[in-house]
Amino acid sequence: MKRVVVTGLGMINSLGHDKESSFKAIINGECGIKKIELFDASEQPVQIAGEIVGFDPNTVMDPKEVKKADRFIQLGLKAAQEAIKDASFDSEFDGERFGVSSASGIGGLGNIEKNSLVCEEKGPRRISPFFIPSALINMLGGFVSIEHGLRGPNLSSVTACAAGTHAINEATKTIMLGGADRMLVVGAESAICAVGIGGFASMKALCTDNENPKGSSRPFDSKRSGFVMGEGAGALVLEEYEAAIARGAKIYGEIIGFGESGDANHITAPVVDGPMRAIKAAMNMAGNPKVDYINAHGTSTPANDKNETAAIKSVFGSKENCPPVSSTKGQIGHCLGAAGTIEAVITLMAMRDGILPPTINYTTPDPECDLDYVANIARKADINVAMSNSFGFGGTNGVVIFKKI
Numbered sequence: 208m209k210r211v212v213v214t215g216l217g218m219i220n221s222l223g224h225d226k227e228s229s230f231k232a233i234i235n236g237e238c239g240i241k242k243i244e245l246f247d248a249s250e251q252p253v254q255i256a257g258e259i260v261g262f263d264p265n266t267v268m269d270p271k272e273v274k275k276a277d278r279f280i281q282l283g284l285k286a287a288q289e290a291i292k293d294a295s296f297d298s299e300f301d302g303e304r305f306g307v308s309s310a311s312g313i314g315g316l317g318n319i320e321k322n323s324l325v326c327e328e329k330g331p332r333r334i335s336p337f338f339i340p341s342a343l344i345n346m347l348g349g350f351v352s353i354e355h356g357l358r359g360p361n362l363s364s365v366t367a368c369a370a371g372t373h374a375i376n377e378a379t380k381t382i383m384l385g386g387a388d389r390m391l392v393v394g395a396e397s398a399i400c401a402v403g404i405g406g407f408a409s410m411k412a413l414c415t416d417n418e419n420p421k422g423s424s425r426p427f428d429s430k431r432s433g434f435v436m437g438e439g440a441g442a443l444v445l446e447e448y449e450a451a452i453a454r455g456a457k458i459y460g461e462i463i464g465f466g467e468s469g470d471a472n473h474i475t476a477p478v479v480d481g482p483m484r485a486i487k488a489a490m491n492m493a494g495n496p497k498v499d500y501i502n503a504h505g506t507s508t509p510a511n512d513k514n515e516t517a518a519i520k521s522v523f524g525s526k527e528n529c530p531p532v533s534s535t536k537g538q539i540g541h542c543l544g545a546a547g548t549i550e551a552v553i554t555l556m557a558m559r560d561g562i563l564p565p566t567i568n569y570t571t572p573d574p575e576c577d578l579d580y581v582a583n584i585a586r587k588a589d590i591n592v593a594m595s596n597s598f599g600f601g602g603t604n605g606v607v608i609f610k611k612i
Contacts, residue, residue: 208383212612214456215294215444217286218552220539221257221437225289229539230556233564234585238421238538240435245399253413255420256399257437257540268354275337276350277315279545282440283347283395284354286548290391290442291355294456306359306387307348310374310394312367312544312599315342317400344544347395359387364544367599368504370394371441371547375607376465378445388447394548395440404436410475412508422568424541426505426534427512427580429573434506437540441548443555459555460609463592464493470602477511477598482518485604489594490522493608498523498530500563500593502554505534506541513575515596526577531588533581537567547597547605558590558611 216226221239223229232239240257248254264273264281267288273281322338340346345363352361360381364373371394378390407413414433416423425431451458466488470481482504490496504515516532523529535553542549557564562585569582590611597605 209385210448211379211382211445211462212448212451213443213459213462213555214446214451215290216459216552216555217289217293217442218549219259219282219285220439220542220549221259222539224262226552226556230553233535233538233553234562236565236567236583236585238567240420240423240540242420243399246401248404251404251408253404253408253415254417255423255435256404257435258399259438275341277318277341278397279311279314279395280347280350282397282438283309283393284350286395286440286442287351287391287393290444294444300389302356302358304359304388305357306361306381306390307352307357308362308364308374308378308390308392309345309348309351310364310370310544310548311344311347311396312370313396313398313403314344316398316403318342320400320402347393351391351393355391357391366603367601368541368543368546369597369599369603369605370544371549372551372595372597372605372607373467374548375443375551376467376605379462379465382445382447388450390445391442392445392548393440393442394545396543396545397438398543399436399438407436414507424507424537425568426507426537426566427573427576428569429571431507431509431512434508434536434541437542439539439542439549440545441552443548443551458612460558461612462607463610464489464608466492466606468604472602475600477514479514479517479521481602481604482515482596482598483521485606486518486522486596489606489608496592496610498592498594499588499590500557501530501532502550502593502595503532503534504596504598505536505566507536511598513573516576516578519578529578531563531579531581533564533566535564547595551595551607554593554595555609558593558609561587561589563588
């Protein structure tokens with residue numbers, strides 16, 4: 208099968224509107240979680256999130272088109288534009304051999320909420336004609352493909368918090384099997400709205416520490432009490448290795464392994480077995496290399512963090528044999544379906560710069576979480592092989608492994 212490499216990256220999240228500013232803030236241990244401003248959350252049990260401040264959709268699309276796209280699509284367009292530019296295509300590419308693999312967990316929840324209220328309060332005739340196309344998850348790939356003329360396979364992953372990583376894996380399979388020469392992967396999410404926050408809060412999944420936003424998300428710490436919602440987008444340009452070499456592209460890394468599995472256990476409660484099998488499958492495909500870093504799913508929920516730790520140990524052995532692990536969700540929140548693409552971008556940039564991103568707010572060790580979590584401060588390291596994990600509701604798991612070339 209064909210080899211697949213990453214030649215372009217883009218990212219927007221609560222710490223920055225581009226990949227370089229975001230990554231710098233992450234390495235510096237900054238936190239983008241604060242009180243919610245996107246809507247009036249004063250009556251909500253949870254009033255904090257990792258929201259993006261100062262984003263103007265008019266900068267990424269024609270102002271006349273803005274009303275046709277939900278915020279998650281707008282954020283995805285921003286990350287995709289950066290990734291395409293970063294890939295530096297000096298000449299026109301064959302659009303029929305260039306596809307899109309998009310991802311979101313919930314999609315246009317804000318527009319669903321808004322138009323539901325319009326329907327209830329003003330009647331169905333007042334619903335926006337742009338409502339449905341603005342909210343559909345696969346419309347992220349639709350908008351991106353139209354903007355960049357990408358006429359190859361147009362795929363969409365909707366697998367909760369594993370969607371972003373699954374989108375990377377689907378794009379990789381497409382190139383490996385010859386279905387395209389290039390794929391633009393883009394994952395985006397923006398579900399910080401009344402029904403989004405309220406829905407997760409009703410499940411007791413969110414941290415309620417409203418008076419301490421920057422210390423609220425505490426991956427792997429014994430005082431962790433739930434995840435904090437984030438929003439954002441990540442994008443990657445994937446290319447067939449020979450095509451990338453032929454055009455002299457800069458290469459961030461090669462995708463050497465991926466794994467997917469299902470828990471078949473519970474719709475929301477995670478188990479060790481599913482993630483363990485996804486990690487093992489990725490390792491087997493990659494040839495069981497020495498892994499230098501794992502960007503963990505690390506949600507800051509009591510169940511996920513101990514289960515993920517156990518899954519890692521079940522594959523790598525004792526804690527002494529496990530690579531350093533960190534979760535950047537303490538800094539940008541949990542971006543749901545976009546988490547996998549954002550965290551893949553972070554992982555590749557960590558590999559590029561030779562530095563391990565920190566797990567902030569790690570102050571009180573948990574006996575059930577006993578790995579090296581790169582506590583609080585980034586650390587220089589040679590990263591030749593890195594893994595990124597994503598696990599979602601419904602018991603769906605995705606893992607991807609990158610190698611420096």
